Amino acid sequence: MSEEHERTIGAVSESAEIRVQLPAHLKALAKVSGEVRLDVLLPVTQAGVLDAIESRFPELRGRIRDVKTGKRRPLVRFFACEEDLSHDPPESELPPEVVAGTEPYLIVGAMSGG
Numbered sequence: 001m002s003e004e005h006e007r008t009i010g011a012v013s014e015s016a017e018i019r020v021q022l023p024a025h026l027k028a029l030a031k032v033s034g035e036v037r038l039d040v041l042l043p044v045t046q047a048g049v050l051d052a053i054e055s056r057f058p059e060l061r062g063r064i065r066d067v068k069t070g071k072r073r074p075l076v077r078f079f080a081c082e083e084d085l086s087h088d089p090p091e092s093e094l095p096p097e098v099v100a101g102t103e104p105y106l107i108v109g110a111m112s113g114g
Helices: 001-013 024-030 046-056 096-098
Strands: 015-021 034-042 077-080 105-109
Touching: 015 046, 015 096, 024 105, 034 046
Parallel strands: 015 105
Antiparallel strands: 015 034, 077 105
């Protein structure tokens, strides 16, 4: 096995356990309670977390982001470390506190109306 192939395999296996808080309606669909813990490949990005959620809970596919475009649904927001990450690019890396597991990644159902 080549050295390059070994590095690639090693890089693929590196992951972090991320804590994710889902809104009540998504927890009900996924049949979970409390916080969800997911292994996400490094570097940990918003897209990586959403890929991991949809892989583990296929019933949430299309509920958080559009299946065709991959864009966030209008009434869904993403937060971490008290910052709104909703408009950050999906490839944006999450804060170190989220990657370390000391802070959760929050998926929040926004409210509308007036």
